[in-house]
Structure formats: C-alpha cells, structure tokens
Amino acid sequence: MNLYTLQSLSKDYGEGDSLVRALRNVNLEIPSGKFVVILGASGSGKSTLLNMLGCMDNPTSGRIFFEGTDITSYNKRQMTQFRKTTIGFVFQSYNLLPDLSAIENVEISTEMAGLSRKDAEYALALVGLSERAGHFPGQLSGGEQQRVSIARAIAKRPRVLLCDEPTGALDFETGIKILEVIKQIHMEQGTSVLLVTHSQEIAKIADIVIRMRSGEIISVTGNAEPVEPCEVVW
C-alpha cells in the first residue's frame, strides 16, 4: 500500500483578484519507506503540498489518502491527532521554545504522544546531543538547534518525517551534517522522509525526486543510486 495517494488535489489561497492557485490538480503516489525530495523554485507550491500531507491545512478540493485512509475527510480533532502521532515536522526555522531546555523541547512532543522522558532522551541521543540536554536554544548553534528540532520530530517515532528546507538557514558543512542525521534516522528507524528543497544537489540523496512548478508536479523520478549526504556539493 502507498504511503500517500493524492487525487486531483488543489489548494487556492485568497479569492477574486488575490486568488493564488498554489496546487493545481495534483495526482501523485508516494510509496512507503522512501527518502523523497520535493524540488522546485520559490513559490512552486512545495510548502503548501507538505502542509497538506501533514494535515496542517485542508485542500480546496481533491483527496489525500494516507496508507489507504482518506485524511482529507478528517475533522479538526482527527487532524490534530494525526499530526501528534503520525507526522514529525522539521522546519527551516527550528521553531523551538526559547524558555525550555533541549530535552524539555523534545518532551513536549513525547508527552503529547503519550510517551516517556526516556523516549525524549533516546531521540536526543540519536541526533548526538545528549550532553546538551540541559541547554536552552539560545545557548546552542543553529545546527544544534536544528538537531533538537529533529529529535523533537522523531521522538514519537512518526511514520513520516516532513522536512521543509531543513538546511535553509545553515552553512554548507552544518547542512550536510543535518542531512546525514535525517538519512541515518531514515535508515535506522525506517521512517519515510519527504524533504523539500530548491537544491538540485541535495535532491541527489533521494530515492525519489518530485519536481514542482507553478503548483503542478512536472516529474517524478526514481534514483537508482542516491548519493550520501557527505558527497553532496552546493
């Protein structure tokens, strides 16, 4: 069974003169257990698509099936539950709470999913930040903050990790390390990854590359020989 099946998915923002057609009749099948990159220029609809897949927002029309279940029929409560238990989000801007330590930021996620502090500690160890557990976001580098946000996303062992430009705010070296962490989690935990980028080079690490332009999917390409993050140049 596919991880996701999208049928005639459209998303409009605004109306009248300010109408933006961010997704236009998208049809797509995404298999389980893959590392998928969504590639496209600014404004092509990548974040909009990711938000729909993560049940952050409702489409204007069309359907999204997750493992065969129509998640576009969910009410608000079901959408929240789906986000809490099934999806891990990583954003360009980390979105950590500044007044909570690294471990406390991760525990927000584990508590919502009904898991223990041990699960939060395990996630922080997976991203190599155990010794920084008591540090606050302001005391951590950008790369370390992003690793905390990855720990927060994976601590609940989500079925899917949705990453929106996770290296966008980082320098080259740090970006590579973040991609390595995400790849390692994908390999070790079997988590499906959907990662948004505008970088053709980063796209080379994917099993499947979905190209977008002006709200449409222009190609879906399998990559028989994905490169390791450490081989990426940009």
Ligand SMILES: Nc1ncnc2c1ncn2[C@@H]1O[C@H](COP(=O)(O)OP(=O)(O)OP(=O)(O)O)[C@@H](O)[C@H]1O
């Ligand atoms: N909340 C919103 N209200 C109105 N228009 C929006 C909203 N969010 C996105 N858009 C518009 O929808 C289109 C797609 O935006 P989206 O953020 O999905 O693009 P993107 O591919 O993620 O771009 P970027 O690489 O710059 O992040 C753009 O034209 C954008 O201006």
Ligand SMILES: [Mg+2]
């Ligand atoms: Mg975006």
